[in-house]
Amino acid sequence: AQTVTQSQPEMSVQEAETVTLSCTYDTSENNYYLFWYKQPPSRQMILVIRQEAYKQQNATENRFSVNFQKAAKSFSLKISDSQLGDTAMYFCAFMKDAGNMLTFGGGTRLMVKP
Amino acid sequence: DTGVSQNPRHKITKRGQNVTFRCDPISEHNRLYWYRQTLGQGPEFLTYFQNEAQLEKSRLLSDRFSAERPKGSFSTLEIQRTEQGDSAMYLCASSPEGSSYNSPLHFGNGTRLTVT
Numbered sequence: 001a002q003t004v005t006q007s008q009p010e011m012s013v014q015e016a017e018t019v020t021l022s023c024t025y026d027t028s029e030n031n032y033y034l035f036w037y038k039q040p041p042s043r044q045m046i047l048v049i050r051q052e053a054y055k056q057q058n059a060t061e062n063r064f065s066v067n068f069q070k071a072a073k074s075f076s077l078k079i080s081d082s083q084l085g086d087t088a089m090y091f092c093a094f095m096k097d098a099g100n101m102l103t104f105g106g107g108t109r110l111m112v113k114p
Numbered sequence: 115d116t117g118v119s120q121n122p123r124h125k126i127t128k129r130g131q132n133v134t135f136r137c138d139p140i141s142e143h144n145r146l147y148w149y150r151q152t153l154g155q156g157p158e159f160l161t162y163f164q165n166e167a168q169l170e171k172s173r174l175l176s177d178r179f180s181a182e183r184p185k186g187s188f189s190t191l192e193i194q195r196t197e198q199g200d201s202a203m204y205l206c207a208s209s210p211e212g213s214s215y216n217s218p219l220h221f222g223n224g225t226r227l228t229v230t
Binding site for chain 1: 117121145149154155156157158159162169170172178203205207215218221222223224
């Protein structure tokens with residue numbers, strides 16, 4: 001079974017600053033996918049960024065980027081130029097190759113302060 | 115694309131009662147998922163449909179839980195003889211055909227169940 005751990009229950013950052021959210025996972029799979037989802041106070045989960053485990057290049061989506069360290073089973077999310085609208089719960093998630101089930105971490109509550 | 119719709123948004127029920135939730139996925143999506151999210155936790159997988167076929171069920175889905183997707187469109191999740199531990203947000207998600215990586219999940223706003 002896979003497990004996903006987010007060790008930071010809450011974080012805060014000043015607007016326009018950079019913040020990094022941590023995620024580690026445990027699996028015996030070699031091929032898999034990793035995701036970061038955002039859940040704003042309205043509760044609808046939105047995909048932020050995704051990474052294929054067999055790709056060494058770190059994924060980037062505008063202000064969001066990841067630091068994927070496969071050997072360390074680490075998948076952190078960096079948010080640059082933080083905006084007030086980034087305030088949300090952030091969930092790291094794992095999916096096996098050819099799988100259909102996401103395994104989520106416990107989440108990190110991010111507060112962006114003006 | 116009107117998004118994934120879930121009804122009701124909130125449900126308060128007394129212990130022992132039955133409840134049913136509905137999920138309407140994005141119209142062209144043939145995959146549908148149910149997750150449960152308790153306060154302060156990440157969502158936990160419950161079950162997965164491809165069209166009308168229920169292909170995966172979590173061990174979290176006890177005998178009191180049943181899900182259907184009769185025509186491969188909307189889905190219902192029923193909880194019989196509710197218990198206080200069933201209090202949670204129930205999330206529905208859908209995705210189109212294709213690899214799960216290239217066809218990421220679209221989530222609804224959820225149904226919040228409170229069992230008193």
